[in-house]
Amino acid sequence: MLSLSMSQASEQALTAMEIMVKVDARDEGDTSVADSAMVLIDKRGRKRTRQLKQYSKKYPVGTKYMAIFLTPADLKDTVYINYDWDTSERDDDSWLYLPALQKNKRIAADDRSGSFLGSDFSYADLSGFELAWYDYELLSESEVVNGHDCWLIEYRAKDKYRDKVTASTQDLKTQTWIRKDNFVQVKSKIWKVRAGRIKYYSASDIEKIDGVWTVKKMQMITVKNGKKEHASILKIHNVNYNSFLSDELFKSENMQRAALIN
Template identity: 50%
Template sequence: MITTKLLKLFTSVLLLIFSFSGVLYGSSALEIMTKVDARYTGDSAISDWRMILIDKKDRKRIREIEIFSKEYNDVDKSISFFKSPGDVKGTSYMSFNWESTSKEDDSWLYLPALQKVNRIASADRSGSFMGSDFTYSDIDGFELEDFNYKLVKDSDVVDGKDCWVIESTPKNKKVIAKTGYLRSIQWVRKDIYFVVKNRILVKKGKKVKLFAAKDIQKIDGVWTAKTLQMITTKNKKLVHKSIFQLKSVKYNSNVEDSIFETEVMQRGL
C-alpha cells in the first residue's frame, strides 16, 4: 500500500482539488475526485523506489526504499525500509491510516543508530518525508472528505492526454494544519481518473509545490506512475525538488499481516 500508498499518496496528491458545488461540463468535481479516490490501486503491493533529492545547485542525494503496503477494511497499512545510502540504511517507517476520521493515524520511525522504535505524533503530517519535497501527508494520503472541490476547466491537455482541471481547498483549519496545504489545482486524466499534475499552495513559507506523475503504465491491472516529481518553489524560483522512480512493483502479492509490526522494523527484512 505504500506503493499503493505512494501511488495513492500520489493519487491523493491527486485528491486535492475541486468543487464547484454542482454539475458543470457534465461531471462535478466531487464526482471526479470520488472516482479518483475509488480508482483501483491494488489490495497490496511490494515496490522498490529510488528517491532522488536535488537542491537548487543541482546537487543530488539518492535513496533506495522498499515499501510494503496492504489495504484492510478499516485501515491502510504500510511499512518502508531504506536500503541506501549508508547514513539512512536500516531506517524504517510504518504508518496505519485509519478510515474512521475519529481515529488519528499511527506512525512509527526506527532509527538504526538508536536501535529503537519511536512513535511519532501524527497530527502534523506536513513535515518533509525523509528530506524530500513530499510530506508525510503526501505519502500517507488524503481524505476525500477533507476538501471542497471545484471544476475550473473542463479540458486541458497534459502529456497529450485530456484532463479535467480541479481546484481543491481544505474544509477547515485542522486539515490545513494536518496537510500544510492551503489550496491546490489538479489535472485529472479523463480516461483513467489519474492525477497527473498538481500545483499546491503550501502554508509554510508561502511556497508553491509542483507535482507531476509520468511514465504511466498499467501494471498487474493497476494504472501506475513510474515517475513522481515534487518541486518546491518560492517566488517562482526553484528551492528543491524530489523525484521518486519506481524500480519495480508487484501488486496483490502475498504481503503478510505480520510484517506490519514494530519488531519487523527493528530486525529488518
Template identity: 30%
Template sequence: MKTILLIVMFAIFLNPFAGISQELMNGQLIAQKTNDRNEGVSLKRDLIMELKDKRGKTRVRKTVALRKYFGKEKRLVIFYKTPTSVKGTAFLTFDYPDATKDDDQWLYLPALRKTRRISAANRGDYFLGTDLTYEDIKLETKISNNDYNYKTMGREKIDGHDCYVIEAIPKDASIEKELGYSKAKFWIDSQIWMMRKSESWDTAGNFLKTVKVSDIKKVQNIWTIHHINVVNHKTKHQTTFKFENNDYDAALGDDYFTKEALVDGL
C-alpha cells in the first residue's frame, strides 16, 4: 500500500494537473475562463502599432484605445492620432453578451468623411493593415465562446508558464468563411487564464499566423497585456502591438462609445 501511495504522489509531483477532473480539462471551459477573468469596468490606454513588411520597412501608428462595460455588454473604441495619413480614423465595436445577436462594428474614415458599418461577414478581414482581423481586435486575446468546437490537446510551457493547449475548429463552413480560419491552436495560461500564444490556419488548410503575447503584468491589480507580436507566414508581414499607460481608473463618459464620437474624435 505504501508503495502504491508513493507512486501516486510521485506522479502528481511530475504532473501537477493529476487528480483534476476531466471536466476542468475541457477546452470549452478553458475558453470560457478566458472570458470570465477580471478586466475592470473601464480602461484607457495608448496603443502603438508597428507594421513591418517582408522587406523590413516599418510603419508606426499611434492610437488611444478606450474600453468600457455597459453591464455585460463591452464597448471598445480606438482613435488614431498619428501619422497624418491615418489621423482621425476611428473604430468602434459593441460586443453583445447575447450569442444570437451579431456584434456591431463601425469604422470612420476621415478622408471619405464616412462611417462604415462592418458586417459579421467581414469580421475576418484584416484590421487597417495589421495582421489581426476585426474579430481578433474585438476579442483582445480572449477565446470565442461561440464560433469553435474545442479539444484539449495537452499542456506545454510558454516562457516558463504552464499552459493548456486547445485546438479550435469552426463549428460550420459559414463561420469558417467569416473568420478566415479553418483551425486554430491556443496556449492558455492555466493560472491567469490569458492567451500566451496562438497559431492559425487559413481556409485552405495552410499555416497562416503565429501570435505571441508577452510582458503580462498586473496594473491596478488586474493582469494586463503590454506586448503582442503577430507574424503572417503567408505574406511575411508582421505587426507588433504595444500597450502603454494602462489606466483602469480613468473616468470614461458614455459619449465616447457612440458613432458620433468616431467623427468628433477625442
C-alpha cells in the first residue's frame, strides 16, 4: 500500500514538460513494419479505403519513416518518406513520389500543414513532434478517457517558434490527454489558425506488441464552426518490430524502387 501511494505521488509530481518528455521518449521499437488501411469519411458518411504499408527505423540522429500505397489504383505505388530529426533546430525532410509523374517531390517545411493525400491527417501529423517548440501547462492531473486515468496538458508555441509552428502545422494550441500507465496520447483537441476550425484526434485499440505499446486505430475528425466536415481513420492490421530494415529503403533517390517491393 505504501509503494502504491508513493507511485501515485510520484506521478502527480511530474510537470507538464516532464510528462511530454516521457511521451516523446516512449519505446516505439528500433524498426517497425505495418500493414495498414486508411479510411476517408466524407460529411455524408461515404467511405473510401486505401491500403498501405508503413516502415520506420530509428537512427542516432532521428527516425526515418516511409509509407507505400498499395490501393486504390490511382494511388498505387505512391511513396512518402520523412526524416524526423531529433534536433529542433533542423527542419524535417520529406518527399513524395508520384508514379504518374515518375519523379520525387520535396515537401517544403511550410507545406507540412497540408492534407496527407486527401486525408484529415497532415504531413505535420505524420512527421513527429518538436518538444522544444512549445510551452506546456498541466490543466488536470486526473481525467478518465475510455476507462484509463490521464493527464490533461495544453501546449502552445513559444514566441521564438510561433512563426515556424504556424507555417508548418497551422495550429494555435492543443489540448491532449496522456494515459498515465503507458504515456500514450489517447485524445487531442487541436485549434487551427483558420477561424472556426478544430481537429479532434483519438487513439484506440491500444495493446502491447513485442513489448511496445501500439495504437492500432487512430482517428482524426475535422470540424468547422461546430459542424463535422470529414474524418479519417488509420488502422493497423499487422505490425512487426525490431526486424532488419536496410538503410537503402529510406533513401529518397530509391523511392521508385521502393514502390516495387510490394
